[in-house]
Amino acid sequence: xxxxxxxxxxxxxxxxxxxxxxxxxxxxxxxxxxxxxxxxxxxxxxxxxxxxxxxxxxxxxxxxxxxxxxxxxxxxxxxxxxxxxxxxxxxxxxxxxxxxxxxxxxxxxxxxxxxxxxxxxxxxxxxxxxxxxxxxxxxxxxxxxxxxxxxxxxxxxxxxxxxxxxxxxxxxxxxxxxxxxxxxxxxxxxxxxxxxxxxxxxxxxxxxxxxxxxxxxxxxxxxxxxxxxxxxxxxxxxxxxxxxxxxxxxxxxxxxxxxxxxxxxxxxxxxxxxxxxxxxxxxxxxxxxxxxxxxxxxxxxxxxxxxxxxxxxxxxxxxxxxxxxxxxxxxxxxxxxxxxxxx
Amino acid sequence: xxxxxxxxxxxxxxxxxxxxxxxxxxxxxxxxxxxxxxxxxxxxxxxxxxxxxxxxxxxxxxxxxxxxxxxxxxxxxxxxxxxxxxxxxxxxxxxxxxxxxxxxxxxxxxxxxxxxxxxxxxxxxxxxxxxxxxxxxxxxxxxxxxxxxxxxxxxxxxxxxxxxxxxxxxxxxxxxxxxxxxxxxxxxxxxxxxxxxxxxxxxxxxxxxxxxxxxxxxxxxxxxxxxxxxxxxxxxxxxxxxxxxxxxxxxxxxxxxxxxxxxxxxxxxxxxxxxxxxxxxxxxxxxxxxxxxxxx
Numbered sequence: 001x002x003x004x005x006x007x008x009x010x011x012x013x014x015x016x017x018x019x020x021x022x023x024x025x026x027x028x029x030x031x032x033x034x035x036x037x038x039x040x041x042x043x044x045x046x047x048x049x050x051x052x053x054x055x056x057x058x059x060x061x062x063x064x065x066x067x068x069x070x071x072x073x074x075x076x077x078x079x080x081x082x083x084x085x086x087x088x089x090x091x092x093x094x095x096x097x098x099x100x101x102x103x104x105x106x107x108x109x110x111x112x113x114x115x116x117x118x119x120x121x122x123x124x125x126x127x128x129x130x131x132x133x134x135x136x137x138x139x140x141x142x143x144x145x146x147x148x149x150x151x152x153x154x155x156x157x158x159x160x161x162x163x164x165x166x167x168x169x170x171x172x173x174x175x176x177x178x179x180x181x182x183x184x185x186x187x188x189x190x191x192x193x194x195x196x197x198x199x200x201x202x203x204x205x206x207x208x209x210x211x212x213x214x215x216x217x218x219x220x221x222x223x224x225x226x227x228x229x230x231x232x233x234x235x236x237x238x239x240x241x242x243x244x245x246x247x248x249x250x251x252x253x254x255x256x257x258x259x260x261x262x263x264x265x266x267x268x269x270x271x272x273x274x275x276x277x278x279x280x281x282x283x284x285x286x287x288x289x290x291x292x293x294x295x296x297x298x299x300x301x302x303x304x305x306x307x308x309x310x311x312x313x314x315x316x317x318x319x320x321x322x323x324x325x326x327x328x329x330x331x332x333x334x335x336x337x338x339x340x341x342x343x
Numbered sequence: 344x345x346x347x348x349x350x351x352x353x354x355x356x357x358x359x360x361x362x363x364x365x366x367x368x369x370x371x372x373x374x375x376x377x378x379x380x381x382x383x384x385x386x387x388x389x390x391x392x393x394x395x396x397x398x399x400x401x402x403x404x405x406x407x408x409x410x411x412x413x414x415x416x417x418x419x420x421x422x423x424x425x426x427x428x429x430x431x432x433x434x435x436x437x438x439x440x441x442x443x444x445x446x447x448x449x450x451x452x453x454x455x456x457x458x459x460x461x462x463x464x465x466x467x468x469x470x471x472x473x474x475x476x477x478x479x480x481x482x483x484x485x486x487x488x489x490x491x492x493x494x495x496x497x498x499x500x501x502x503x504x505x506x507x508x509x510x511x512x513x514x515x516x517x518x519x520x521x522x523x524x525x526x527x528x529x530x531x532x533x534x535x536x537x538x539x540x541x542x543x544x545x546x547x548x549x550x551x552x553x554x555x556x557x558x559x560x561x562x563x564x565x566x567x568x569x570x571x572x573x574x575x576x577x578x579x580x581x582x583x584x585x586x587x588x589x590x591x592x593x594x595x596x597x598x599x600x601x602x603x604x605x606x607x608x609x610x611x612x613x614x615x616x617x618x619x620x621x622x623x624x625x626x627x628x629x630x631x632x633x634x635x636x637x638x639x
Contacts, residue, residue, distance in 0.1 A: 077542055106544030118539035122557045122633055132543040134553075163633040183543070 003091070004052035005187065005219045006076060011049045011085035013071055013243070016042030019083045027084065033242040045071040046082070047243035053236075055186075056217040060234030062224055062266075068243035069223045070115075073191050076221060077106050089187070107136045110187035111180040115195055117172045119164040119179075126151065126160040128175050132183035150178040154208065170201035174208070181212070190222045194229065206232055227266055231255075231275050239263055252280045256340065272341050273305035281340060282321035282330035291328055295320045300329050304337050311337060374501045385507045388453075392506050396449035396587075400442060407445075408432055411618075418622035420629065428622070431614040440589065440611050447578055447588035447615065450506070454513045454574045459567060462518050466525025466563070467551070476526065483519040491516055491580050499584055509586030513577045520569035528562025529555045564627035568620060575616045589615075 014022060014036070022040050025031040026047060033044040046068045053059040063069045074080040075087060078094055087094045089109065097105060111132055119128050127134075130147040138146075151160060154174040164172055173193060180188055194202045206229060213220065224230050230237050231251045238248040239262075247259035255275050258264045279300035285291060296310055297320040311319050317334035353359075399407070408429055415428040435444050469476045495512055502508040532555050540554050556563075582590025589608045596605030 079538060079541055103544040103546060106542060108544075112539070112542040114535060114539055114542075116535055118533075118535040120536060120539075120554060120558075131540075135540075135543050135545045135549055165633055179543075189542075 002054055005055040005090060006051075006053040006221070007086075007088045008049060008051040008053075008072075008075070009086040011046050011072070011075060011087065012083045013045035013068070013075065013080065014042050014083045015045055016040070018042075023083050044068075044243050045080075046075070049085075049240070049243070049245050051238055051245070051248065053219060053221060055219050057235040058213060058220045058222055058233050060222045060224060060230040060237045061240060062227065062230045062234075062237055063240035064225055066242075067240040069225075069240050070191050071243075072240065073189050073221055073223050076187075076189060077110050077112065078102055107132070107183065109185050110189060111183050111185045112189040112191065113173070113176045113180045113193040115192035117164070117169075117176045117196075119172055119175055121164055124161045124163055125156060125167070125175050128164065129178045129182050131179055136183065146182055147178075150182045153181070153212070154178045170197050170205065173197060173205060177205075177209070181216070186219055188218045188220045190220060192223050192225070195224065195226065202229070209233065227270055231270065239266070251275050252277060256280055271305070273308070274303050276304050276340050278302045278304070278307055278319070278321045278332050279323075279329060281332040281336045283332070283336075284330040285328070291320055292316075292318070292331070295331070297322050300324065304341065307332075308334065308337055370497065370500065378501055378503075381501055382503075382507075385502065385511075388457075388510065389505075389507050392449060392453050392510065395453060396446055399445040399449055404436060404441065415618065415622050419625035421625060424618075424621045424625065428618045431618060435611050435614065438607055438611075440592075440608060443587070443589045443592060443608065444611055444615070446586075447575075447590070447612070450510060450513065450578075450581065450586055450588060451571065451574050451615070451619075454510055454517060455567070455571050457510075457514055458518045458521050458570045458574070461514075462521035462566070462570070463525050463563065466522045466566075467529065467556075469522065469526040470529035470555075479522070483522060486515050487519045491577065495580075495584060504585040506586055509581035509584050512584065513574050513581055516577050517570045517573040520573065521563070521566035524562045524566030524569070525559065528559030528566075531562065532558045561627055561631040564623065564630060568623045568627065571619045571623065572616060575612060575619070578612055 012023060012026060013019075014026065016022070019042060022031075022036060022042050025040070026036060026044060031039075033047070036042050036044050049068075049072060051059075051061075061069045061072060071080060075082050076089070076094070078097070082095065089105065092105075094102075094105065120131065123131070126144075126147050129150055130143040133143045133146055148160070151157060154177055156171065156174055156178065159167065159171070164175065167175070173196075176193065180190075194205045197205060209220075210233065222230075222233055224233075231254075234251065236248065236250055237254055239246045239254070239259075241262055247254060247263055249257075252275070254263065255267055255270070255272055258267055277300065278298055281304075282300065294315055295318055296314050298307055298310060300321050300323050307319065311317055311332070311334040318331050321329040321332050323329050354362075402410075411432050412425050412429045415425040416422075419425065432444075435441060465479065469479050491512060494515055495508075498508045498511050502511070536554060536558070537550065540550050545553065578586075578588055579590040579593050582588060582594050589612050592608040593605050593612075595601065596608070
């Protein structure tokens, strides 16, 4: 098992005048968000969240507004200090870092993309993309070549000397993304990065991100309130409500085994055929039995939407499901598929 | 009984007189002891001011006209403002106010320069600490509202009559806007942009010079503009304590009821004010040219 890149343990964040005083109430007496606000006038931002984020994965953190997801992500680079808990990055205790260590962490190990872009309005696109490098203290000529590379990668060639105010929202966020990638940090924190964009452009940006991730293999923490986005991007999805973790798992687990009504509510409108993969249906063959002859074989990662036509045409409406390593996961039938779609 | 209610129970006249005298004596003592060293301290300032004044007077007038036109063009990039500025100087020269105008120009430039050099750092200090803001704001309030004649008294007692006390009087009156607007400008910088700078590991210094000051610049510039205007409005009062320039003839006009003389010199001050204002305002606007173009 690989070591987690980012390790969050029992993290609490309480906003108010005396967070330390009310922390025991939340931690030991399980006081909820509403009660804490009413009785003690403190806001519970993050409530006992533990999360392991593995290298080269896209970890989505999802929740409605006010669920504490943006607060949580700001703990990772300590834009917000927690009230209690532990947080390590590459095994290093982030909470014990002093100003200098923290700046080094932010300069070299992680970068961030913001919901409202947060570009520097007085700097050109090229200067914005190079901002992180400039803060690192890199020489100008080197900055220029790095910057140009990332501007090209996000498709903004020709806009180098424009100002952010001259670009559309989608283009501004490409600048934000390029700025985040330019520092070559392992970890990319994306706080509702695409939420302010309209749906088509949002889809485009997701595609760009997936394409880049295929090649760069960064550890990405992606915050969103949009389930479709979460399912599309996330290798792993953590769902927050009222600052606490409700469920964590991959898209299959969330859709097939929602932990409670809150999540059931979340997933009721999604197109399950595009999320559920054959892997989830495969029933292993009896021990030692040979696979039935003449059945079509499909990869385990095929979504039902793509698999169902082949299934309905197959003998006995059954297909063989093959894992990525070539071994056989089992069989899946059309009836199973239809049942899965209806939850 | 009634007397108590109708007469405010004030300190007795004699006590008051003793107190005032004590304060006056103390200050006179202070001024006798430190007046000279203070004068020495301000001596470089005096030399600088005199040097600028001499420079302006020694320069042939056509050169000044060219420089005025050039500066106006650099600042505003507008032919209208540039022509207006040059024309105003020509008229001033024709009506024989050239020398006084140069003297005024010298003190205004030095005063503005000092206001910027002192005011911007103080404004930065205020923006970085709530305590500093609480401490400095009332001081600025006093500086802006106290009648200038009141602080002229101790200044003259300390430094006598001359250019430096005049300059100090102008400074006290004109520095608050640049301080206030530097503070305001830095505080108005978008917190999300600052958060981004933090997230990329910018040090406080990198944030100040790379993000806060550049984004506050239009506001700072509005402050500088105000400072220049206020410095100009002090020209007449400063001339009462020995500053040469357009204020002197105005003062003479007041005491002798010379309407035309007062009006002419007054209008020359107005002309200077308008030129400074238009040029610096359009320069300030160009500073924020990156805002509001194209899409939002």
